[in-house]
Amino acid sequence: MLTDWQPVQDYVSLNQGGIVKHQTIPLPDACSREFAARAEVTLLCEVRQGTRPWRVVRLEDISQAGFRIAWMPAVAEGKPLRIRIPGLQVLSADIRWRRENAIGCEFTTQLHIAVFEHIARQALSA
Numbered sequence: 001m002l003t004d005w006q007p008v009q010d011y012v013s014l015n016q017g018g019i020v021k022h023q024t025i026p027l028p029d030a031c032s033r034e035f036a037a038r039a040e041v042t043l044l045c046e047v048r049q050g051t052r053p054w055r056v057v058r059l060e061d062i063s064q065a066g067f068r069i070a071w072m073p074a075v076a077e078g079k080p081l082r083i084r085i086p087g088l089q090v091l092s093a094d095i096r097w098r099r100e101n102a103i104g105c106e107f108t109t110q111l112h113i114a115v116f117e118h119i120a121r122q123a124l125s126a
């Protein structure tokens with residue numbers, strides 16, 4: 001399911017002599033990445049680390065900033081991960097967390113919004 005919620009970065013009112021001005025407050029990257037629009041997906045992809053062979057994994061969640069895959073044994077934090085999502089070029093990512101049955105990764109370069117939306121639509125039609 002595609003989530004339309006976006007992080008609040010609206011405006012702050014500044015009352016200067018009875019005049020209210022608004023100013024955009026930029027969010028730090030960490031905050032905007034954590035709360036970016038996400039899509040729950042179920043896609044089979046291939047991943048690899050270093051020169052290890054490609055392995056099929058289940059992509060479970062994706063945003064412009066990163067993704068979550070089902071558990072993959074023998075994954076090493078600190079080494080870049082490559083992911084092949086069907087229909088896209090190979091993308092690079094860094095592992096940010098590991099939990100019981102999942103691994104969270106951050107793309108080296110954020111996905112363009114059109115690419116993210118394409119993946120979300122692809123997952124809905126599958």
